[in-house]
Amino acid sequence: MKHPSNSPSLSQTIRVILSWKMLVMFFFGFSSGFPYYIIKDVLKFWMMDANVDIAKIGLFALVGMPYTLKFVWSPVMDGFIPPFLGRRRGWILMAQIGLMITIALLGQFDPEQSLLWIAVFALCLNFFGASQDIALDAFRREYLTSNELGFGTGVWMNAWRLGTFVSVGLSVLADFNFTWQTIFLMLTAVMGVGVITTLLVPEPVVEERLPVNMKEAIIEPFVEFFQRNSAILILLFILLYKIGDNMASAMTIPYIVQMGFTKAQYFVIVKGVGMLGLFGGVLVGGFIMIRLGIAKSLYVFGILQAISTAFFPVLNIIDHGSYFWREHSQALLGGIVAFEFFATGLGQAAYATYMAIQTNKRFTATQYALLTSLMGVPGVFAAALTGYMSKYLGWNSFYYLCALVAIPGILLLFKIAPWNASNEALEQGR
Numbered sequence: 001m002k003h004p005s006n007s008p009s010l011s012q013t014i015r016v017i018l019s020w021k022m023l024v025m026f027f028f029g030f031s032s033g034f035p036y037y038i039i040k041d042v043l044k045f046w047m048m049d050a051n052v053d054i055a056k057i058g059l060f061a062l063v064g065m066p067y068t069l070k071f072v073w074s075p076v077m078d079g080f081i082p083p084f085l086g087r088r089r090g091w092i093l094m095a096q097i098g099l100m101i102t103i104a105l106l107g108q109f110d111p112e113q114s115l116l117w118i119a120v121f122a123l124c125l126n127f128f129g130a131s132q133d134i135a136l137d138a139f140r141r142e143y144l145t146s147n148e149l150g151f152g153t154g155v156w157m158n159a160w161r162l163g164t165f166v167s168v169g170l171s172v173l174a175d176f177n178f179t180w181q182t183i184f185l186m187l188t189a190v191m192g193v194g195v196i197t198t199l200l201v202p203e204p205v206v207e208e209r210l211p212v213n214m215k216e217a218i219i220e221p222f223v224e225f226f227q228r229n230s231a232i233l234i235l236l237f238i239l240l241y242k243i244g245d246n247m248a249s250a251m252t253i254p255y256i257v258q259m260g261f262t263k264a265q266y267f268v269i270v271k272g273v274g275m276l277g278l279f280g281g282v283l284v285g286g287f288i289m290i291r292l293g294i295a296k297s298l299y300v301f302g303i304l305q306a307i308s309t310a311f312f313p314v315l316n317i318i319d320h321g322s323y324f325w326r327e328h329s330q331a332l333l334g335g336i337v338a339f340e341f342f343a344t345g346l347g348q349a350a351y352a353t354y355m356a357i358q359t360n361k362r363f364t365a366t367q368y369a370l371l372t373s374l375m376g377v378p379g380v381f382a383a384a385l386t387g388y389m390s391k392y393l394g395w396n397s398f399y400y401l402c403a404l405v406a407i408p409g410i411l412l413l414f415k416i417a418p419w420n421a422s423n424e425a426l427e428q429g430r
Helices: 010-017 020-033 036-049 054-068 074-079 089-106 115-143 146-176 180-190 192-200 214-226 231-240 243-250 252-258 263-292 294-310 323-357 364-393 395-416 423-429
Strands: none
Touching: 010 146, 010 263, 020 036, 020 115, 020 146, 020 192, 036 054, 036 115, 036 146, 036 180, 054 115, 074 115, 074 214, 074 364, 089 115, 089 180, 089 192, 115 146, 115 323, 115 364, 146 180, 146 263, 146 294, 146 323, 146 423, 180 192, 214 364, 231 364, 231 395, 243 252, 243 294, 243 323, 243 364, 243 395, 252 263, 252 364, 263 294, 263 323, 294 323, 294 395, 294 423, 323 364, 323 423, 364 395
């Protein structure tokens, strides 16, 4: 692999951060996150207000399947170019219009009378949301250069979370005598942010030859990826890099409650301080990636993730009857949580950026959808075992194990991303 050229100067770094491209990343990130929690949370609040049976509400988790299976139809979005706006913007606009129509219509049903139709439209909403994500992820990869991608991904992630907060926040208006029909129309209007951005932003320029038929769009993305020398190692890295962090986060609520903290303290410290740490982490991570490059950042952030996880047993080691615990336990929890979430944000920014540069721009939509679907697999299965692990190992050993689980992913970097590798050398497993 090639050695990196000189790191960008501070003025060049600031130009990247303050460029119009980052504003585009903010609005598109917001547009990506906004519809995700309409079904995940807003719909549940609506059905609870309508006294829908709790068992039926639980079944609505199944309508989230399009986000898991989005790689299935992503080749269509690589192989077929809409007759308007271009290969990426055309698909983005169609998905956004589909979202606006579906959100508006969804809110006009009565949960007590039309639950089946609500389920159908909820499934459609998630299909359009997942489709928008396929096209937006491909757009981000093709629109930003390798040096811009790290910070752009950080901006995107924070805007994504802001979008989810806004969608859930609008549901609070139901407590102030707003009808749910009105709230859903307001949700529809907010999606206009993404539509306006799509119409104003230019189509990314891709120099590579594009797929000319569906056979090329479906088969070649997989053939191209697995012909790379390090293809299997790259997939192993994607599976392992965040697994320890995911395992630890799965037990955050039970652990903090068992340490004697109240639900209110959990909410304020973990959801408040923790989220600020996460926001800071992805932005700082993006800035560092501009300066250090992606390879060095993956090493540093991976190690920090493991160290932050290993700090959690401190809450269990300190004597809970001591003066220090009585007076400073909340500050201690805040510090540990802030560090852990900050390190998580750093790792997420680098992890997402690395996955993006592993995609060939001929097949960005298909390959990125496949990689992002794959990254969730180990977290789901590992998280399912964390309850048993913490029970039989004890909290201290559990968190130390989670920290150690990060080591294989970091070691793989020596093969797929040597310390001095440039961003260009990392692209597509070169």
